Amino acid sequence: MSSATGKLDKVLARTRQRIEEGDYYEAHQATRTVVARYVRTKQYDEAIKLLVHTAELLAKANESSSACDLILYLLDVYRKAGTSPTSAAKGELVQLVNQLNAGKEPLVKKIAAEAIQWSGSDSELHHVFGSKFARESAPDTYEAERHLLQGTRESPRVLATMLYTWATGPGTDADSKDKNNSTLLKESAADVAAGLPLYLSRGVLGYLSAGNVRDARGVLQTFIEYVVAEHASNSALGQRLDYDRQEGSGSAVYVFKEVPLLNFLQLLVPTVQSKSPEMYNRLKARYAALIDGLDAWKSVLAGIAELYCGIAPPRPQMNMLQDLLGSFMSGGGAGAIKN
Template sequence: MSTKLDKTIARSQEKIAEGLFYEAHQGIRTVAARYIRAKSYNEAIQVLYSGAEALLKADQAGSASDLTSYLIDTYNISETKVDSTSRARIIQLLMLFDHSEPTLKRIGQESIAWSSKFGPLPQGDSELHHVLGSIYAKDNEAYEAEKHLLLGTKESPEILANLLFEWSQEDPEAENNAPLYMARGVLGYLALGDIRDAKKISKVFIAKFIQTTGSSPKSFNAFDDESGNSTIYIFPKAPIFDFLQLLIITCQTKSTEMYQRLHGRYINVVSVIDAFKSPVSKIAEIFFGIKPVRQANMLQDLMGSLFGGSN
């Protein structure tokens, strides 16, 4: 190492290796602040990232959390765009945190806010959402995981399906209520206009349901959809499963007439579960041009009240 920046980083690494964590932490903040005042943002980012990474590897999550927040602040100050490099720094640090770290949620929120402001997606970067959702899923933080995985990548639905199924198994009425848990994923994705991931949720969840419950072929009817690319399982005793699968197919057709027939057939399913009303209304608007009677907070209704006892 020959440059001034390299030497600064090396000194910080040495202090951390020697266990001088507080001194290293404060020194990194001081150097970063100096670079920021000089508008040498790239240097500040490198110092903060390397310091946070080293502190995390030394099990100093508190100090590392502070530097990670400072790094994100610097991204915002410098108007750093979301790209493979800027994203990778955040992902690497997120994955080094222990899942139970209390500041992780705040850091996650800060990283999503930055990616929303300086990336192409107003809801935040999908890869960051996927990583955060995966972290929360491993820690059995179902609500937090769900929020992020619904906005994640094409790898997110399988993780969400497994999470929702495991969540359903904690329900005292697991076999009867399992379709409600699948609905969280299917309706969540469809209300975002995402048919592909809704199909994935349905496929993974129902396969696990059949395997776990030991459902015999007599308890459901299986047939291929018109495309021949997927199998539909009709459960006479679980109409919500049927409605969700047929809704996915109907959304693919974008046929208002088919949707109205489906909705009419399952009106007793849709109308008695309050948390279905907002996402189903949103889905009808997106795919069939049916305007909702009133605007509602779809995701909040879906995730916040599905198990609130109002059915």
């Protein structure tokens, strides 16, 4: 055993003893002091081992703020040491992150941002953090969505589960309403059903906008599976949704009479895959009356149409007054003012 290894082992043992005795602050501060010394002398391996060791013990002791601080320090040492995002390095980080409660510790968001920057936007880390934010008892849906849209092939199922739970969970779930008021129950159930495509679109349109047809299909398939299952059990939607299962080229399409925008999203994926402007325009025209009322979809769909089908987005139309003012300012046209 080398002298350096022996010294590190003593530091690790002393750190463990402090934490077991409940002296968390001293363990945290002593670790930072020793790590700073290691970094100054470029003993990066020792610094990393000590940070991982102490952060893990603090996380297990529910000292999450101190653990998060040391994980951020670990990422800083990774950068200074030139540590690449290898499976081993990412594994150390993931093991620590999985012991944290993202819903209660705000520093987890900062860890996610720093880790993604260090790794060059690694898809596996996006999946880990997205899943972490999605599966907490109080999910951070926006953070989860942002990461899962850049994740791995496993991410669409996690995203679909979160979006469906979000769509039908407390606050929107008809079963959580006043069951003595049948009118309220009926309206709430209808609202839940009508909102399903709005939640699903966050995944489908998000993946398509990123050029990711595979995962758009994945989030769509899982979400629709939940809807069909709830149709049978009638537990979350609060109403039965009539549908027809139609076999398409490669996959089935579930046609919902009461929720036509679910049909649109299912048809959108194979349509953009065809790269046919004619097919896209026919699909959009068929659902135009519904889509025109969704301002949030318009620019996204325009971008998707251009990306896959080469359809240039419509130019914004100026009104007559704007046209006239433009003519005056340019000094041209029959109506231009002359001196």
